[in-house]
Amino acid sequence: MIKEIQNIFRLFFILFSGAAITVACESEPDELGMQFFQNGTAQGTEESFDVVAYNVYNNDALEADNDKLSEATLGAFDEPNFGMQKSSYVTQVRLSSYDPDFGANAVVDSVVLQMKPLYQTATDSVVTKTYEDYIHPDNIAAKKVVTSYPIKKYGKAKRNFTINVHEVTDFLYSTETNFYSNQQVNTGTLLGTKSFDGFIRSIKITKDSDNSELFSRDAGLRIPLDKEFFQSKIIDKKGSFELKDVASFIRYFRGLKLSVVENDGYIFSFNPNELSAIIYYKYDKTENSTTTRTQGNYTLDLGSSNVHFNQIQYNRSNTFVNHVPSTPNTSGDAKLFLQGMGGPGAEVVIPDAIIAKLKNLYKNEKAGLLSAKIRLYSDEVLWNNSYAKPETFATLVKTIGTDNTTTFSFFPDKDIFAFSGVYKMVNAVDLNKNPAYYDIGITQFIKNIVEKEEANKPITINVGSFQTSSTTGGLLGTDYTTKAYAPQRIVLVGTDPSLDANPNPSNTKYAQLKVIYSKK
Template sequence: MIYNIRKIFTILSVMVLGGALVYNCEPEPDSLGEQLFLDGAANGNESSYDLIAYNIKNNDSIRTDAFKLLDLISTSSTSSRAVLGAFNESQFGMQRASYFTQVRLATYNPDFGTNAVVDSVVLVVKPVYRADSLKATTTDENYIYPDGNVDAKKVVSTYPITKFGKAKKSLTLEVREVSDFMNGFNDIVYSDKKFETYTPVLGSKEIADGNVSSVTITKDSDNSALFTSASPAIRIKLSDANTLFQTKIINKKGQPELNSVSNFIRHFRGLKVSVTNIDGYLFQIYPNDMELIMYYKSDLVDSNGTTTRPQTKYAFDLKSANTHSGYYEYNRAGATIQTYANGNTATGDLKLYAQGMGGNSIGVKFPVATINKLKELYQTNKAAIISAKIRIYTDKSQWSNAYPKPSSSDLTIVQRDKDAEGKPTTAYTTDYTSLGAAFIPVRAYDVDKNPAYYDFTVTQSLKDIVESTTNVDYSNRYFKIDLSQFLPNSSGALAGYAYTSRSFSPLRAVFVGSDPTNADNDTTVTPNEIKLRVTYGTKK
């Protein structure tokens, strides 16, 4: 393939004006070697080479404690995520997500007043929703607000929850009290850790249509607000929790259980939110925005000696100072992944199964034969590597469905190796460290089609091996690809290779590995086997 200077200016323009866009055309040489083409100084040729690609089994487990779910490196609460739901399909099997959180008092040694009695307790869960897709707005002009039987107007705005899975399935959420001590905020928790709970269900809520609503209630007499939900939320009334909160909270007024953090988190150990289903969809929530509100009444005596019992609300603290964790269950019996995900690091696996939340990663290695061919080109023909990309396709037959395919930002790639002492190392790819934040390591193509494909730029990583004046030991070097995003720090820059959304990414996809027979029905189309695509230049 011959590239000229006009195409070089084209790609530079695209990088400046829309580097994050998804393209549906062939990629161009990257900036590490494009200077070789200037003024017609070199010919550019593109060739494909074999790779070894295999499944990396993560034992369906990943860290899901507060440091992984709550994005403590960022100042934005919306960058913190957890996952709820269940999804079952033939390729990966069943995946179900629950969420645990400690509960703290807003203030310690609280005074609930005289003769305090719990009216109700509500857990508010705020899911990620499609804010640009308002489905309906309903208005009830004749609503009666129950506390005081006040004439009011109720406005409900409904939005679809952002889902991955079978969107039309219903889910039922359940809330239980945790019986295990959940340890401290700094303790590491993995996704296969199931904290035990007491048997009674405190409350449940069916999400029948997969939607979430915001509610505003205003008084008819003066239009003042009686109730406003700041954002759409799932409100779970803990109808069976009144006795629990009366006994464990209200009746403990002035006692040691309510006088300090350490005492309280051993007295009331936390809550579990889960689903009863084994199929449906997965959805993300904002854990730092969850609310636990206790409504109660106590005696209020005015200056005339008249006693009234107004309703008061007490908001518990569910935010980041607590221990939080995600618990993920799997059932892969009979799923196709059991056939193909063999972890063959010698010749590669035929299919590659990538899945967030502790599922498989993808490993990619340079075979010795590929490196030797490129070294021969470099040493004999003076061919310099201009661009090197790992191209990977989704599997047209195994992953033919309506589920969204990953975008460019939904995939991460890191470089793994061993140091001089034989200890494993992980880092950004050398392309990223060479080119910095402006560098886009992966581009997605045809994500609205079947198959989609993805190019991961590994130019500098390959040049370091092929064009080195000394023999580089790359026997333990490989790339690790995950369905996740690199997370930013408080200033907006990437926080580091270890900070990703793997812990709460519900995505999955099946890709073509070392399968030379995998192609479209059109026999003229090149098989979609994973390949290293190298553009190299030779001087005229």
Template sequence: MIYNIRKIFTILSLMILGGVLVYNCEPEPDSLGEQLFLDGAAEGKDVSYDLIAYNIDNNDTIRTDAFKLLNLISSGSTSSIAVLGAFNENQFGMQKASYFTQVRLASYNPDFGTNAVVDSVVLVLKPVVTLDSITTTTNESYVYPDGNVDAKKIVNTYPIKKFGKAKLNGGKLTLQVNEVTEFMNGVNDIVYSDKNFGIDPNVLGSKEISGNASAVTITKDSDGSSLFSSNADIRIPLSTSVFQSKIINKKGQPELNDVSNFIRHFRGLKISVVESDGYLFQFTPNDMELIMYYKNDKVENGNTTRPQTKYEFAVKASNMHSAYYEYNRDGARINNYAFGNTTSGDLKLYAQGMGGNSIGIKFKKEEIEELKKLYQNDKAAIISAKIRIYTDKSEWDNPYTKPGSNDFTIVQRDRDSSGKETTAFTTDYTSLGALFIPVRFYNRSSDNTNYYDFTVTKSLKDIVESGVDYTNKYFKIDLAQFAVNSSGSIAGYNYSTRAFSIGRAVFVGSDPSNEDKIQLRVTFGTKK
């Protein structure tokens, strides 16, 4: 009965809090062993053991092609996330994110009519915004420029979700767009985040943003009909002369006749920021728009008019996309601690998304041997096992967003005799079912230090109680989330948000002088 009540409470908590549970007290044993506590069936004891925790250097590089950025499946539809911006701080140094996309025509061999002239071109980005914070301005005397129409303009402004120095220079970043000059291959080709395709140095368009995105609605005064509307977005004006010469003036020529010719004629766009410090923000590439407005001659009843026409290019999932990340670690504190010491561990652990460091964790031989003796000699069964890791309050005491329970992935890796590594979910993932919460977040209220418990009960039980070889096994932790499929289940251990995770944090590693050193906390018990 108690077990059922606990299951119901867990389900309700997940529904109410969306799976992000914050605790301010010591955690209870996980469901794999908690039945041993019921009705006084066992006496439990908590013991802490040292671990070998170290930094994994990913060379600041990760796969960032269309597959990794655009193929996360959520609620049955393809979603997409990418990053723009720059952020520079003392611990990790500078991280800067740019984005590449091919451009295709909506249909080939287009007819732009007679005497077509480009009015304007705009690239539309849809950043991730905070919807519950809104500022509204209304202009009752607005004049719509195409036809000088009396209208009303309503602008709803939302703050962009940022990571970094959101108030630096008033939150301003300068976005710029350049034309790509290097062929970007196909949508199924693998691209890594250190690939910077060649560009025309002449800027195609730019826009200074102040950390916000705006939704605009324009309606006629005469009848209230819509003249223009947009969702919360950033609109970057692009060069009309380039699109006049490369698109409109190529009407009927081979460059516009098929996709193969076109993606070699107009090879794509690079979106970047001018600054090297500020903040990072995410946007949704599948919602990008590239719109060209033009006018041409239209003859009706002997009268010639020049109405405006909107032409939308294809810049979404059918194209090749990739992210480009730049790093500058010169003088950063990470250089003093992130050595990748797999023998005794590193004093501090640096975890960073977008190709930055991962965390590796191994069990110590002497600690495993002690647990085996307890099991064999005292019949002490493992009830619960958690890897506890604290944020480093001396190195990472700042206002930046701290990771929560849902901001980590943990997998197990095994190296065979030839040195080849295999990756898989931890056995706790595969054993405990849908209600399993792999990571729990706590806050030590006495000094506002965050810490996290990673459940590894089944993994440890297999080693201690079943004799599974652990000498070449380790855990790998990343600041990312596992992607889910249309049914709400995790899609696979290799489907995650690592390619565009903008979080970072410094943790206490295998530091014997620090009371918050990473540890394995084991609850074991013997039958009465």
């Protein structure tokens, strides 16, 4: 009796370990559970099956507005597999307060747009220059320290970009409006331009005599804008109806567009809510019958209350056009082209014949499924480069309803195993090697099909990850992903038709379902 209880416990542990297998960092731990198949308790078998994998062309567009952009992107990157991808940023402008009073005889000194790209903070990446003999403009002996931080980027390591800021002439409506990445806007006046070397800098100036701080500025990118434009557009309109309320102002000053001139380099990210434009001006201030010119500043609101979106353009390469059909080839594609920010994704379908074989193992041979995963390899020839590979994918189960509506859901594995802390939707292995591979854990998904007669549904795969709650750490939902601003891309090996026609047992680096099952 005791031995039977021990065997039941071991079998339960095997079932649990089978799910954990899908999250291991290497393939070897797949054999870890084999230690429990001892003393005749169970026989473990690992088997691989071909699956159908094909590209899903997303029309080079996705929703890329307020609801989707925790980060915004800017830049351009061109490489031979996918071609050029270029990202611009469009935002409304609002006043920080309405019917503002800038004082008497206000004259603009300068206008600066400030943004903070995501940047590296590792000590070996940061460059600090100290100017010991610096003289402050107020003729004070001081020390100036300039610290340079390289921004985080995807693409080519070195590239100077010319960043332009234009006035938007189209009305952008409200935040209730959905904007997609292929949205075009008309622009007017060029308001500013900046040559950007890929570094943002902080500045700190301290007085020599007592080390007190005279000036400090956090790391960021500052783009000077046309002061005459803002003089006439904002300052000189004091008291006018255009500045009285939000509705009037967003129809009067409709927005800004940030873009790069160049078509190749890299793509970088920034927090759209940290974007601002500051007007520095002087005005007459009268006290005790004495009038003096006084410095003032006014911040224009470019944050979350405004409509904002990424505008993404493509110039596709011949390699891409030859491999990615506009309509899914549901019989399978040899290569899978996955790209974030509106590029293509993929779908994987497990053939019904394979499902039938697994059902036969379960019903007639009393086999228990311990582990199931989809394995996808990076293409050794087309994707042999130094670009960072995606660390994960946004993977979902696709359901087509009787009315032809499409919905997406998480794998049932998420709920079954999340409590244990061992479930990981996608496990990336050997990302710094060629090839790398990805395992998508679908154990419970397959068990439900085999044991509960649930429908066999396609698995969708896109570059990006799912967003989590800052309080609970749980997934927010299927619609909350980083797809809109994930710049990574990769070419994977799909279903090669030649392998089906002429099987080559030595070549196993194509899309497969890998399962481990046991028989008593």
